[in-house]
Amino acid sequence: MKVVxxxxxxxxxxxxxxxxxxxxMMSTYYSENIFxxxxxxxxxxxxxxxxxxxxxxxxxxYANSLTVSFAAGILGVLTSTLIGYAVAKFNFKLKSFLNxxxxxxxxxxxxxxxxxxxxxxxxxxxxxxxxxxxxxxxxWSFGAFFMVQxxxxxxxxxxxECARIDGASEPRILFGIAMPLIKxxxxxxxxxxxxxxxxxxxxxxxxxxxxxxFTLPVFISTLGIVHRTDYxxxxxxxxxxxxxxxxxxxxxxxxxxxxxxAGAVKG
Amino acid sequence: xxTETVSKSSASSRVAPSRWSGxxxxxxxxxxxxxxxxxxxxxxxxLYSFWLSMHDWNxxxxxxxxxxxxxxxxxxxxxxxxxxxxxxxxxMLMSVPLMILLGxxxxxxxxxxxxxxxxxxxxNFLPYITTPVAIGFIFSFMFDWQTGIVNALLIKTGLMTEGxxxxxxxxxxxxxxxxxxxxxxxxxxxxxxxxGMTAIPQDIYEAAKVDGSTGLHTFTRITLPxxxxxxxxxxxxSIIGGLQLFDEPxxxxxxxxxxxxGGPDNAALTVIWxxxxxxxxTGTRFGYGSxxxxxLFVIIVLFSLLSYRISAGKGDKA
Numbered sequence: 001m002k003v004v005x006x007x008x009x010x011x012x013x014x015x016x017x018x019x020x021x022x023x024x025m026m027s028t029y030y031s032e033n034i035f036x037x038x039x040x041x042x043x044x045x046x047x048x049x050x051x052x053x054x055x056x057x058x059x060x061x062y063a064n065s066l067t068v069s070f071a072a073g074i075l076g077v078l079t080s081t082l083i084g085y086a087v088a089k090f091n092f093k094l095k096s097f098l099n100x101x102x103x104x105x106x107x108x109x110x111x112x113x114x115x116x117x118x119x120x121x122x123x124x125x126x127x128x129x130x131x132x133x134x135x136x137x138x139x140w141s142f143g144a145f146f147m148v149q150x151x152x153x154x155x156x157x158x159x160x161e162c163a164r165i166d167g168a169s170e171p172r173i174l175f176g177i178a179m180p181l182i183k184x185x186x187x188x189x190x191x192x193x194x195x196x197x198x199x200x201x202x203x204x205x206x207x208x209x210x211x212x213x214f215t216l217p218v219f220i221s222t223l224g225i226v227h228r229t230d231y232x233x234x235x236x237x238x239x240x241x242x243x244x245x246x247x248x249x250x251x252x253x254x255x256x257x258x259x260x261x262a263g264a265v266k267g
Numbered sequence: 268x269x270t271e272t273v274s275k276s277s278a279s280s281r282v283a284p285s286r287w288s289g290x291x292x293x294x295x296x297x298x299x300x301x302x303x304x305x306x307x308x309x310x311x312x313x314l315y316s317f318w319l320s321m322h323d324w325n326x327x328x329x330x331x332x333x334x335x336x337x338x339x340x341x342x343x344x345x346x347x348x349x350x351x352x353x354x355x356x357x358x359m360l361m362s363v364p365l366m367i368l369l370g371x372x373x374x375x376x377x378x379x380x381x382x383x384x385x386x387x388x389x390x391n392f393l394p395y396i397t398t399p400v401a402i403g404f405i406f407s408f409m410f411d412w413q414t415g416i417v418n419a420l421l422i423k424t425g426l427m428t429e430g431x432x433x434x435x436x437x438x439x440x441x442x443x444x445x446x447x448x449x450x451x452x453x454x455x456x457x458x459x460x461x462x463g464m465t466a467i468p469q470d471i472y473e474a475a476k477v478d479g480s481t482g483l484h485t486f487t488r489i490t491l492p493x494x495x496x497x498x499x500x501x502x503x504x505s506i507i508g509g510l511q512l513f514d515e516p517x518x519x520x521x522x523x524x525x526x527x528x529g530g531p532d533n534a535a536l537t538v539i540w541x542x543x544x545x546x547x548x549t550g551t552r553f554g555y556g557s558x559x560x561x562x563l564f565v566i567i568v569l570f571s572l573l574s575y576r577i578s579a580g581k582g583d584k585a
Contacts, residue, residue: 005376012373016391019405083301090294109511112564115557116312139305170293199398201514206547217400238401249396253389261462
């Protein structure tokens with residue numbers, strides 16, 4: 001029984017890792033040599049492949065993706081934290097309405113308003129910029145939902161009351177007292193926006209028409225279709241595109257997984 | 268907006284001590300950025316899309332009001348819509364039960380490991396954070412007819428004498444997409460189940476042990492029922508997400524060569540892929556596309572309610 005258990009775990013783990021392994025191995029091959037055998041051991045063409053990739057617009061596209069992910073992270077986490085703090089720690093007329101509002105909006109799939117959003121972005125003059133893929137995160141229902149729960153659970157109301165009696169202003173209370181307490185939640189949420197905006201494919205595909213504003217997923221999916229299909233170079237590009245999320249994930253994998261699973265286990 | 272909240276606060280400050288007056292204004296101010304952004308970038312486009320869905324519009328010229336005709340065309344004269352819906356459901360049927368089963372088994376095994384729990388959890392979670400583009404490329408490479416690793420392995424081990432054209436077989440195409448989904452999400456399912464298992468109080472197990480319950484009996488009588496809510500959550504969210512499937516099939520077929528659209532015999536065409544095709548690729552039928560999106564929205568609402576009813580109503584067997 002124990003052997004079966006270990007074989008199962010080892011097998012699933014190997015299957016999880018295999019495509020990554022193939023990706024990294026392939027990026028060290030000269031494209032035409034990949035198909036002569038199984039690319040299971042490293043070859044010596046990595047630097048050339050990297051050169052090929054960097055000769056394209058890769059660096060600018062990479063910068064675009066980083067800009068989008070950081071801007072989306074700051075914007076999404078800020079608005080989520082503000083409304084989360086309001087709903088979790090204040091008693092006001094619209095409290096329960098806002099709570100339901102957040103939950104209901106979380107259920108509406110993004111594609112329903114996609115065409116309207118694209119037209120709106122064109123009218124606002126953002127058609128060929130990175131704005132459409134950033135602004136969509138400015139009202140991130142999941143983030144708001146997460147923050148309501150998180151602030152409710154981690155910030156004791158008494159501390160806020162004390163500060164209020166001492167005459168601290170409300171923004172001071174939020175940024176000086178509540179913020180330090182919810183840092184882990186903010187970290188989790190930032191990681192999530194980073195990951196999801198980094199990997200997002202559909203939205204940049206349909207909103208960005210200008211090759212100058214491409215993000216990584218769109219760029220790589222169109223890379224090298226015109227010229228010779230350079231699989232090795234493409235795999236190298238993919239490996240580099242996967243790297244940032246991999247690093248961020250490995251740095252905080254425990255809190256990250258906790259954050260992602262929190263909603264499910266509670267509900 | 269601003270003056271309104273301020274006056275509201277001064278009215279209520281008669282009741283509360285004056286230094287509390289800030290408490291009345293600030294929650295509205297804090298909620299405001301989110302609400303305004305939602306109105307501007309989500310609610311307005313959604314309503315605008317609904318308005319568009321009643322019009323015939325190619326994105327440039329004049330919009331002609333045609334009432335519900337887009338919806339009628341979609342539901343009566345567009346067999347490809349039903350085909351795409353059917354494909355989406357087949358792919359979900361192939362992937363969701365397996366993800367639930369494998370995710371639960373994997374979580375159960377890893378949960379009971381003496382050591383290496385964090386390691387296996389982290390490693391198996393990696394596919395979930397990978398760019399879908401990478402997944403699409405890697406899978407289309409692995410299953411390629413001439414150059415794919417899968418064929419090469421099968422031939423080398425003697426299981427097959429010549430390569431199989433995996434990606435040109437309609438059923439296989441759907442199977443491979445299901446496989447991509449399973450591969451990507453298994454770690455996520457496992458992590459959710461692991462979190463759920465950690466949340467089960469340990470004294471229940473001890474009580475069961477005292478009563479003589481062991482192994483499989485404990486699993487089916489305690490662990491499974493305690494994980495019911497999580498299973499319901501996973502099924503409902505996979506159906507909501509599954510109906511919006513786009514990245515995997517599109518990148519499996521649109522990645523290497525842009526020539527094929529929809530896979531062999533359109534077997535890989537999902538609803539959102541058709542939506543993208545109709546609205547942006549083969550034409551710019553924005554009205555029709557909006558109608559398609561709204562129809563899908565209604566289907567998503569119906570099926571998430573239905574699946575919630577069914578999976579939550581199964582009682583303790585689930």
